[in-house]
Amino acid sequence: MRALVLREHGDVLLAQELPTPVPGPGEVLVRVEACGVGLTVLNYMGGRSRVHAEKLPRVPGHEFVGTVVACGRGQEAAMAGQRVMAYFYLSCGACDFCRLAHEPLCRYLRGQVGVATDGGFAEYAVLPAFNALPVPQGVDPVLATAIPDAVATPVHVCRRARVGPQDAVLVVGAAGGVGIHMVQVARVFGARVVGVDRGAEKLAALRSMGFEAVDAAEDSWTAQAREAAGGEVTVAVDLVGSRTTMEACLDVLAPRGRLVVLTTFRDVTFSASPARLVAAEVEILGSRYASRWEVQEAARLIQQGRVQPVVSEVRPLESVGELASKLRQGTLLGRAAVVP
């Protein structure tokens, strides 16, 4: 099969012919129809990921969708022919966190698809059956690549931060792969939503989808965001994850406000005043990926047309490098995908 292989950390992937993998017990073989390209995979390729970054060579790519073409011994043959999407975390499925549907906190986590095992930048990939979740009927496979991470992660954020109709949600990095779906999912949860990003094109895209949009390049962006939120921001979701943005988000929050943090850059810290946390009962919440149930909820939102997947570039498999540079420059709206 054709595959892109990461031999050393960086943006360079080598196109190679590899033997088609064989599914073992409890696994399925997926013929990949499309695989998403986002910043998470680039951070891993660059060696900036926290776990299992050392296991090279590796076929990266975790946001893939495809058809089950073979099942390992012990697997229900019923999965054959089914269109599935990859659940990112290689959770055990049996520990207390997994049984409570908090699979990203699994006590025996084996790592992630495309990091600890080969992923979807290839014609075929093997998945544990546990990680092969059904794609709903009628959902296009390229658009479905947005579901298991870019749409599911926002579903988890909204549940973590208890987002509801009483909330005004600020999303920093609102036109990126997760951001463009974060604003939509927060709206489905009933909130008023303000997106913050840079660049006229990205701001125009947010506005065309019916969102208030504020330019992060302006010094007064926090004041503008508060005004656009109707005076009070109750939830701030920071997808940029710099010290500046996290501290600005904390400052802008109203009493009982929640700051949601999703980034895991190794060397970034930020300061928070305990007096501010106490006086306004402000909360800081970490949000880690999504449960399998939340991925399926994300799929239902797409199937029902309540969230529109934004996959703005679709290219052949070998174009991951070009897409990577666009992502790094911040010129890509939403997600990109490659098709083997």
Ligand SMILES: [Zn+2]
């Ligand atoms: Zn577990």
